[in-house]
Amino acid sequence: MLDLAFVRDNIELVERKLAERGSALRLDRFREVDSSRRRLLTEVELLKSQRNKAGDQIGALKKSGGDASAIIAEMGGISDRIKLLDDRVKQVDEELREILTTYPNVPHETVPVGRSAADNVEVRRWGTPREFTFKPKAHWELGEQLGILDMERGAKIAGARFGVYWDGGARLERALGNFFLDTLTREHGYREVLPPAIVNSASLFGTGQLPKFAEDLFKLEGSDYWLIPTAEVPVTNLYSGETLDAADLPINLTAYTPCFRSEAGTYGKDMKGVFRNHQFQKVEMVKFAHPDHSYEELERLTGNAEALLQKLGLPYRVMALCTGDMGFGSAKTYDIEVWLPGLNEYREISSCTNFESFQSRRAGIRFRTGSKGKSELVHTLNGSGLATGRSWIAVVENYQQADGSIEIPEALRPYFGGTDRIPALKK
């Protein structure tokens, strides 16, 4: 959510910036609602002030045994008027809030202007895609062939877009999760946290999924419980409504959780395998940073995710998302795309974003310098480090051998009990 005063004072700037994102806006409506809200507030607050004064008089009169009935009768009318105006203020507040909460974030000045993914800018590239002496297979073929990924039974017990991992496949997923968490906590200064995979709607509002993107989520019937689409939601909201100490910033947290997405509107897209499932696992990194340093932290966060891919020996490229392709709350996002030989393309494996104060304003996450300073909103950032479901795909496809087995990357072997491969099934 953008700051009310900021939008009011910079309305042309906001209009231009949001147009770059391809957002159709109601800024004139904003202006109208905002000024009528202020008019109403002035009026009703004046009346309340009168009421409070009269209340003091009534109290004093009653105490001294005087007759207050005249004032009380007069106040009845004012109270009715206040009630009426309060209702209107409430309506106007709601509309203003609705307008503000549907505005996406203002992109940072360094974000390339563009309309779609085609306008994203490649920032750098690491590693060279391996030359295969055979035609590399896609992960769903390999998974089935090796008996480690079972889409059929996933569909049977749950439905489309669910998979079951067996044996080395299950172990690979677990190894990746542990490897990521260990590396982030031991080498990059993150603190590990294991939050609920279910949150309430207030948390989803805080990080910006609600109210606009409810259709992307799974809601538990008859409750205010929702399955998390990413650990970003519970972890960012850990500090909602709290004031942090500036000396503690940046705070770096990491969590390994399942993620659930309805994938509404993606029918037919990435239907094979586990690239786009309703449930997947992911290690998420979340940062709470001082506004003066949040862009340094974004670079660091992105670098932390890259380091994981480098340790796994997986080629990737880093893309700066353009204004038209960024997420709703993002001020700036880098996507990291890993090379998938089976698909013969780079595909997203991590998305690293600086939300600036877009989330912290909604969630009420502040910091204070010393015990005297005025509290300010922190900047929140997050990125996958990494999506284990997609890392699984990348390992399987990049490390497949001519005999159909999968070599285990060096870095993962300690998590595989010394085994260096997932063997091909004997026929």
Add this chain to the structure above:
RNA sequence: GGAGAGGUGGCUGAGUGGCCGAAAGCAACGGUUUGCUAAACCGUCGUACGGAUAAUCUCUGUACCGAGGGUUCGAAUCCCUCCCUCUCCGCCA
């Protein structure tokens, strides 16, 4: 699931209809003094949204005592609903 207790400012904790944005203590901050790594004393000490103003300074108004609604001229205080915490019992991974 059953029974009970409770949610007040950074913390502890008073307050059962007007004199309460809220006592007192602690913590924090500024100062004075003594002096030494501490004490005493004085003062300051919430947030949000409006208005005035050149001003994020200052002045001023309103709202906020878990959330929402109701009663009333007037609600932290009375009533209703919900949420959360604690205790005991039951059940259970």
